[in-house]
Amino acid sequence: MTEEDSNRPYKKSGQRNLAVFLVPFIVFAVFATFWPTLENGFVNWDDKAVLLENQNYRGLSQTHLTWMFSTFHAGHYHPLTWLSFAFDYMIWGMNPTGYHLTNLILHTLNAVVFFLLLQALLARNKKSNIEFIQICCAAGALLFAVHPLRVESVAWATERRDVLSGFFFLLTLLAYVKMQGFDRGNSWRTKWYFIAIGVFSLSLLSKAWGITLPVVLLVMDVYPLRRFSLKDGLALVWAVIEKLPFFILAGFFAYMGFLAQFRTAMHMVADHDLLDRLTQAAYGICFYPLKTLLPLNLSPLYLLENTFNPGEPRFILSILGAVGISIGLVMGWRRLPWALSAWVCYGIIVSPVLGLTQSGEQIAADRYTYLSCLPFAILATAGLLHFQLRSPKRMKWTVGIAVFVILLTLSNLTHRQIGIWHDTLSLWNRAIAVEPNNYVAYNNRGNAHFEAGDFDNAMADFDAAIALDPAYAKSYYNRGNVRKKLRDLPGALVDANKAIALHPAYYQAYNNRGIIKQVLDDPGGALSDFDQALALKPDYGLAYANRGALRASEGDLANALNDLNKAIELIPDYAQAYFNRGALKQTMGNTKEALRDFDKTLQLKPDYGLAYVNRGALRASEGDLPNALSDLNKAIELNPENANAYFRRGLLRREKGDVEGALADYDKAINLNPYHLDAYVKRGGLRGNLGDLEGVIADYSKAIEIAPNDWPPRVQLENYIAQARQLLKNQN
Numbered sequence: 001m002t003e004e005d006s007n008r009p010y011k012k013s014g015q016r017n018l019a020v021f022l023v024p025f026i027v028f029a030v031f032a033t034f035w036p037t038l039e040n041g042f043v044n045w046d047d048k049a050v051l052l053e054n055q056n057y058r059g060l061s062q063t064h065l066t067w068m069f070s071t072f073h074a075g076h077y078h079p080l081t082w083l084s085f086a087f088d089y090m091i092w093g094m095n096p097t098g099y100h101l102t103n104l105i106l107h108t109l110n111a112v113v114f115f116l117l118l119q120a121l122l123a124r125n126k127k128s129n130i131e132f133i134q135i136c137c138a139a140g141a142l143l144f145a146v147h148p149l150r151v152e153s154v155a156w157a158t159e160r161r162d163v164l165s166g167f168f169f170l171l172t173l174l175a176y177v178k179m180q181g182f183d184r185g186n187s188w189r190t191k192w193y194f195i196a197i198g199v200f201s202l203s204l205l206s207k208a209w210g211i212t213l214p215v216v217l218l219v220m221d222v223y224p225l226r227r228f229s230l231k232d233g234l235a236l237v238w239a240v241i242e243k244l245p246f247f248i249l250a251g252f253f254a255y256m257g258f259l260a261q262f263r264t265a266m267h268m269v270a271d272h273d274l275l276d277r278l279t280q281a282a283y284g285i286c287f288y289p290l291k292t293l294l295p296l297n298l299s300p301l302y303l304l305e306n307t308f309n310p311g312e313p314r315f316i317l318s319i320l321g322a323v324g325i326s327i328g329l330v331m332g333w334r335r336l337p338w339a340l341s342a343w344v345c346y347g348i349i350v351s352p353v354l355g356l357t358q359s360g361e362q363i364a365a366d367r368y369t370y371l372s373c374l375p376f377a378i379l380a381t382a383g384l385l386h387f388q389l390r391s392p393k394r395m396k397w398t399v400g401i402a403v404f405v406i407l408l409t410l411s412n413l414t415h416r417q418i419g420i421w422h423d424t425l426s427l428w429n430r431a432i433a434v435e436p437n438n439y440v441a442y443n444n445r446g447n448a449h450f451e452a453g454d455f456d457n458a459m460a461d462f463d464a465a466i467a468l469d470p471a472y473a474k475s476y477y478n479r480g481n482v483r484k485k486l487r488d489l490p491g492a493l494v495d496a497n498k499a500i501a502l503h504p505a506y507y508q509a510y511n512n513r514g515i516i517k518q519v520l521d522d523p524g525g526a527l528s529d530f531d532q533a534l535a536l537k538p539d540y541g542l543a544y545a546n547r548g549a550l551r552a553s554e555g556d557l558a559n560a561l562n563d564l565n566k567a568i569e570l571i572p573d574y575a576q577a578y579f580n581r582g583a584l585k586q587t588m589g590n591t592k593e594a595l596r597d598f599d600k601t602l603q604l605k606p607d608y609g610l611a612y613v614n615r616g617a618l619r620a621s622e623g624d625l626p627n628a629l630s631d632l633n634k635a636i637e638l639n640p641e642n643a644n645a646y647f648r649r650g651l652l653r654r655e656k657g658d659v660e661g662a663l664a665d666y667d668k669a670i671n672l673n674p675y676h677l678d679a680y681v682k683r684g685g686l687r688g689n690l691g692d693l694e695g696v697i698a699d700y701s702k703a704i705e706i707a708p709n710d711w712p713p714r715v716q717l718e719n720y721i722a723q724a725r726q727l728l729k730n731q732n
Helices: 019-039 047-052 062-068 079-092 096-122 130-145 148-155 157-179 187-206 208-222 233-242 244-262 274-293 313-331 337-353 366-372 374-389 393-420 424-434 439-451 455-468 473-485 489-502 507-519 523-536 541-553 557-570 575-587 591-604 609-621 625-638 643-655 659-672 677-689 693-706 714-731
Strands: 362-364
Touching: 019 096, 019 130, 019 148, 019 393, 047 157, 062 079, 079 096, 079 157, 079 187, 096 130, 096 148, 096 157, 096 374, 130 374, 130 393, 148 157, 148 274, 148 366, 148 393, 157 187, 157 208, 157 366, 187 208, 187 244, 208 233, 208 244, 208 337, 233 244, 274 313, 274 337, 274 362, 274 366, 313 337, 337 366, 337 374, 366 374, 374 393, 393 424, 424 439, 439 455, 439 473, 455 473, 473 489, 473 507, 489 507, 507 523, 507 541, 523 541, 541 557, 541 575, 557 575, 575 591, 575 609, 591 609, 609 625, 609 643, 625 643, 643 659, 643 677, 659 677, 677 693, 677 714, 693 714
Parallel strands: none
Antiparallel strands: none
């Protein structure tokens, strides 16, 4: 018998390979469980920044690919994940169903690969036949795949990185286990070795979580692969040398992951000391196995509170539990090597997300179980096989029915959990239901209400968040945005000041306060705030755009143009920046470039009414009257309350000889804006042409009334009024 044959499952005469039936069954079960994800939309929790407002991944050009392989956007380095999103966009556009379908397909593939991995590991048991092993492995694969803890990684579009990196992570394990079926020097062993290194690289390119895998492989060498004993130093050295390529890859991607997190979220709880972090780690170590056993009250955000107290009973119990289990398993390793191996592998895999280097506002997260709890599923599968081998026939059926009921229950819980991710409001409603004191969830739900135009509920949620944690700067910032929308500018300014006082490096708050100060006619203060925002974040495109608009309004056209150019360079899909630059170039007399900017504005934002008004006016000045009229009609269609659009259309109609149409548009403009100075002047002139002297007197008089004292046409209009009155007197 060859070495390869010795590692194949023991198969008695007449036994069947059930994989041909079990694999389709696994695929069907996973798809049936997670099918509702296809009805879900994007949620405003990373999906917005990663997918909805990000143009950089939408294509496969050299520019797109360069960005994917160089960016740390949203705190991660995962170019392969970006590449998968690019393919989604090319097929589906921005239809969320397609993105969720890709996640579901990848998760289903992971269930199948995990089934093959379980079979490769358990096939060493010569006391059972292949059919029995495969049935147990199918149950273990489904235990992993349909568990409610998988929902976050599958139903959240942004977490593509979990299911994609998980696919290559599992393939790495499978290739490594396959490699052990061959002697050193065998060509097939070499092939499997390099396959393992290759797919490991792909896993790290999808997400850096797999950096712990080389250590996991060393643990697996001891048990269950039994390649060497810990007392065999030479074998251990050889095993480490064998894994040097894995360690090198892991080290490089660990560094890239650190850079990505350090530039975004890692500093969020930098005030937590070592005791806090160790306590949080112990809590996580116990949290995930408990949620695996009892997956109830799952939440999208288990809050890491700013008032973290290591002395709370739950944290003390977690420390005792983590230390007690670890000591007990080490002491009993001779009798329970499988338990110790599973526990150590779990601890190694989960270690990067236990809070020792904190990323985010969560103390734990369901998505962190996607890879870390694989050892428990392997353990459960091996336990099922072991129990079934030693049970009487009647008991085998009882256990089989129990396993089926457990899987059905888990599938049902998963089905319900998926609904939580249907939309942003349902997501944060759930988080608040699980943790009524979750101020971050109130803040995030407030943002969802704000974006839906429900300002009353948004204000209520931000008030609730501030009441729960008066030191949470984001809630003040967001409440200020609501107040700004409601025209409560003094209140908005107070909130912006508070956000900055709590978080002096809050560059978004400086930018927001600059906007408020500009509206409150404090251009100096606004400019100072925009400058400060850019000092804190030199690549902050919004601050360049706002400073450019301010400088343009102050007559600093050259610097305004530089700022707007920089804003567009940093945010190539920012319609407002193109509009402002177009308006600036229009003022500077650069008609052709202004037209290009307005065209780009409307390409990015087809419902931007002001861009149609400006482009229409520009086209009219260039003599392109038909297209100018089309633009102004579109502007009025989009916003029937736009007084300036009616005024511009009135000018155009007057030029085309449509006097009645022009007069109607001037009437509408004045009706919408009783202080539209130019409309009174133009209507007065048109009335004069029609012989309506009283109308001339009324319109010019109103224009003089509302015009500033230094208005140049004032004297001329006063003369026209005097002439009109004289004509009326002569007629009478």
